[in-house]
């Protein structure tokens with residue numbers, strides 16, 4: 001075993017990992033990367049099939065990003081944002097606000113996705129109190145919601161496997177129905193394929209459920225992952241759901257918090273996923289791809305009216321008493337600026353569209369496999385749901401580790417991704433070539449065949 005793997009086993013505790021299983025095989029120790037390819041300490045090469053947990057945009061070791069960080073490093077790496085401004089964070093804030101559109105006018109920086117959500121939560125909570133909407137405001141989030149692992153973000157979460165254990169630590173939030181078409185209880189999901197079971201027309205019962213919930217209480221805000229609920233298993237919302245729900249949230253007087261930590265920066269097709277439905281929230285939470293996947297950084301955008309609720313004379317103590325040591329980190333902001341330039345080049349946008357088409361075509365080959373229930377794609381986010389019976393959509397029990405086994409087989413074929421229960425995600429870096437995209441899907445197909453056998457009958 002490589003020396004670094006031994007050290008890892010001896011000293012490191014990994015996130016979302018059953019460490020008792022960690023000793024079953026030698027850990028992969030990644031030591032370098034170039035584009036969509038990662039290399040381990042033994043010289044094995046892999047495609048980064050989930051963009052290093054949904055963060056990487058333009059590939060690893062990108063010369064433009066490297067140069068931007070090196071240039072910033074030659075000036076200064078980090079200075080505090082408490083009472084001080086800095087160059088890249090100011091330049092970045094202007095770009096984010098101009099792109100996000102009205103009513104978003106201000107940027108509050110933090111460290112990652114979870115802290116971007118914490119900022120939105122605290123601001124929305126206090127805004128609701130200061131404007132007299134509620135004395136002890138509550139939040140509404142979706143079934144299957146995942147917004148991070150800090151206590152506030154965990155409180156918004158509704159995935160029992162992750163969140164139930166900590167129930168006693170969390171504050172109460174309410175859960176609204178998620179529009180999970182594949183498992184729609186009204187049996188009105190669109191057929192995924194011509195030969196899938198026929199379903200009736202959708203009457204938006206799921207929107208009605210959210211509206212009923214909104215009538216029950218004066219919420220400070222509703223929090224949504226626009227268009228794609230990542231950790232729920234790449235659950236993709238039907239066209240029109242977000243627009244309808246955003247309208248109902250506004251009519252109820254609550255604010256809308258969009259968690260675009262995963263979907264932002266072109267990942268779900270548009271620059272921000274909410275754009276697909278012309279929805280601009282009151283809070284936009286960003287992280288992951290913000291720095292192109294190079295450095296940890298979060299940003300929460302909000303409106304002038306929320307900002308103004310925190311203005312006052314010093315002795316009124318209306319200040320937003322919140323911040324982190326690394327808020328507005330200069331290296332992170334410099335990387336984010338370079339990433340922004342790459343992202344918005346016309347040829348990069350065209351390339352992402354072309355990638356979507358290649359992926360879409362390649363994924364069609366998975367439908368014929370008996371263990372594949374659903375193949376979902378939104379932009380460059382793919383979720384392939386493995387099922388015990390594709391006709392009834394019966395799920396594999398989690399303990400059968402269907403997703404884990406398929407992803408292990410993919411690793412043996414040189415493609416890295418990480419399952420979410422029985423769903424295998426693919427989120428290729430934007431620099432992936434057509435051949436690399438094909439290899440990712442081929443590895444997934446061959447792995448499913450290896451673990452579960454072949455065709456639907």
Ligand SMILES: Cc1ncc(COP(=O)(O)O)c(C=O)c1O
Nearest residue numbers: 112113114146147148230261262
């Ligand atoms: C939608 C969403 N929000 C928030 C988070 C938390 O982000 P972080 O892991 O950077 O704290 C994640 C992480 O996967 C996410 O997918």
